[in-house]
Amino acid sequence: MTRMLNLKLRIWRQNGPDSEGAFLDIDAPGIPEDASFLEMLDVVNERLISDDIEPVTFDHDCREGICGTCGVMINGQAHGPEKATATCQLHMRKFNDGDEITIEPWQATSFPVLKDLMVDRRTLDRIVEAGGYISAPTGTAPDANEIAIPKEAAEMSMDAAACIGCGACIAACPNSAGQLFTAAKLAHLNVLPQGQPERWKRTEAMVETMEDFFGACTNHGECHEACPKEVPLDFIAMMNRDYVRSKVKNRSLASQ
Amino acid sequence: MVTLDAKIPEGPIAEKWDNHKFSVKLVNPANKRRFDVIVVGTGLAGASAAASLAELGYNVKVFTYHDSPRRAHSIAAQGGINASKNYRNDGDSVYRLFYDTVKGGDYRSREANVYRLAQVADDIIDQCTAQGVPFAREYGGLLANRSFGGAQVSRTFYARGQTGQQLLLGAYQALAAQIAVGKVTLYNRSDVLDIVTKDGEAAGIVTRDMLSGEVTAHSAHAVVLATGGYGNVYYLSTNAMQCNGSAIWRAHRKGALFANPCYTQIHPTCIPAADEFQSKLTLMSESLRNDGRIWVPRGFDESRAADQIPEDERYYFLEEKYPAFGNLVPRDVASRNAKTVVDEGRGVGPLSNGVYLDFAAARARDGVEAVKERYGNLFDMYERITGEDPYSVPMRIYPATHYTMGGLWVDYNLMTTVPGLYALGEANFSDHGANRLGASALMQGLADGYFVLPSTISDHLAPQLGNSPVPTDDPVFTEAIDTVNDRTRMWMNVKGTHGVEHYHRELGKIVWEHCGMARNEAGLQKAMSEIPALRDEFRKNVKVLGSPDGINTMLEKVNRVDDFMELAELKVRDALHRAESCGGHFREESQTPEGEALRDDENFAYVGAWEWNGEDAEPTLHKEHLEFEYVKLTQRSYK
């Protein structure tokens, strides 16, 4: 028999970016432990709708922990208590009957609240647009096996590329720093042979765009703790080293 | 009067694509900037098309309802992407990939398109590698492959269990580069609510800004829909929650024929539903079937745990019935067999609604580490969802709706029956016939976007050189905006008793019950009367709260469910008319003595393309007859 949970929820409600917000206190009885966290919110929403109250707005899509669309603060933790797990993959069996759960949107000045639990994360795309790509226009590519890539490099690139761009790292950081996200984007491309020609230009541009939008990193490591894909902190050190070198490299490339 | 002209080029199959590229009209490089193209969708098909068109010099406007182009449903694809590189030296070739795809599609696809798909597949792997997609590699640094359901060669390229994510990031990054230089304008959180035509040709679209609620018109010389599939018509499916059929449905209502809506793929390896609140079903990649063995207890209503059931009381139904392919039979065959054993009362799990997928043999043979390297993240996902550890107990799986082979009818240029309106990726019907092989959707989406459309679109654009797009104050646009606003007002005024979700769930039940894994005339007739009744009740009694002038997820969804109601009816109508079984379309009346799908080539070797005649009129069926010059029509057999 499926265990049923009776919960007390405090959910942040805010009508728009410029409105005042407030907590909605609401009981959520009869939640099956096999439900996911978002399915629990679905149930709450259906009950609100039947009482003619607008449902709580939250972002979500794949519900498989891969698209990076979902993400809320659960009892103050980005994506909640389970390690390496996005909100949509958190299941209610991780909670106990009678628990009080506080649900809030990501908190970071660069992620303004749009409505209730939904925030605006467009700044993450701006960082990628600054240089997070390899310029290889369609049709120009050589045979895929022309350049051998050491398995270790491909694996490391994949560890970085596993980032789902949810923004939990920034929401969890006391300074709202964007280091882990940016470092992951950089490492994905910078460790590959194909990524070398633009490496220094990419690093300088992305780091500086990041600094335009996000806070400063003071090495708390909360970002890694909150990351649903456990992107390693080492990438930040790699980014910092590359950034310093990029200043010199880009100047000497320009003078060639 | 619509005539279906597939525009298949002349010549031997291996030369058709080259011949065609030579004969299409071109736009010279300096003139490309004089053309505007709208691309709807930033999944693999849309992002690759938008980036490639912008690289060529066209001005591109790209629309997505996601907050970022990186989040499209394509991101969830796990298993891999096919190409016939023959890096494994196991006898693969363009011809074999072509042959497998036509056969796998149960001879209901167009040979010329499939051959081209197989031809450009190799270029996709090259392109993605150059972009930095971290495909799996061998120790020597060269690319690794795995085999996938329905194929006897190892031709699937993959990036851990996250192939779709990595391919999409590649396309998204290429798109970001074009956004940065201003060749692409991105409209995120924009819901395309209508397609606009003028004098029968595509003129543009109407969108709703999902943050402000503002309804706007956009015009261009061509409109490209890369809006994905309509599997969520079943409510429960492996598709992302926001996937919907609205853009293609609205295009259909504006004159684009809808082909083979009844062809749906039910994927054999999904996690069975756990309770009534289930909002979606999760796919466990088919690659698991390479190493997992599928079985159920031989006895009925078994209550012992899996490890208590001795070997000789286990029924490895796929291995027994199909010794040559075993657990790797195509998806439709695997799914139907799972349904059969569950219906017989051999189902496993708390709700007896699954079959086992067991890795004990693979662990014993290759070691836990090897299994972990191949499937680690899938196993973790399984454990998070079910609370069970697949390293110690077998997984439970059951089929679920996964992919829609049907979609907008397109010619060889990927143009719909509306001139200037194109459909790419899962949104079109091409290439997969009645059943899609594993790892072939990513291939098709990227083939369409990177290589096909950029070469064919100039045929439509070139003659328009010097013409401006239809201005957005033209009556065709102002009327379209009025229609969208009227529809919104209508929903806000119903003030009924049930939320939108309720109706979507009810619709899903009807479609799954009568037009799911197995279909028969009586059930389909029943659905033909149940769906319109549900739609009437929905339109009279749905409840949409809040305001249209701002974020309103209920309003977004009500339009989508409304479109699904109409689409569902067409799907059932199509299933009813196709009184044969083929691929994913299994009509119980048409099966071999062994219970396999029995095609009727005499009467049904055609693409069924439906024309919209208005809300109160029946649609007209048009037929594109399929010629098989190269792959001989045979009854599929995986024995």
Ligand SMILES: Cc1cc2nc3c(=O)[nH]c(=O)nc-3n(C[C@H](O)[C@H](O)[C@H](O)COP(=O)(O)OP(=O)(O)OC[C@H]3O[C@@H](n4cnc5c(N)ncnc54)[C@H](O)[C@@H]3O)c2cc1C
């Ligand atoms: C769980 C899962 C695993 C899969 N695994 C594999 C695999 O291993 N190999 C394989 O080959 N295939 C796989 N597939 C299938 C494959 O992922 C899809 O068929 C393919 O990615 C579809 O790509 P697409 O570009 O056509 O559409 P999508 O990726 O669905 O993109 C649709 C885009 O259109 C936009 N859009 C849609 N409607 C509107 C609108 N009205 N207004 C504005 N924007 C709109 C969306 O925002 C989105 O950007 C899998 C599918 C699923 C569900």
Ligand code: FES
């Ligand atoms: S909804 Fe996609 S990661 Fe959670």
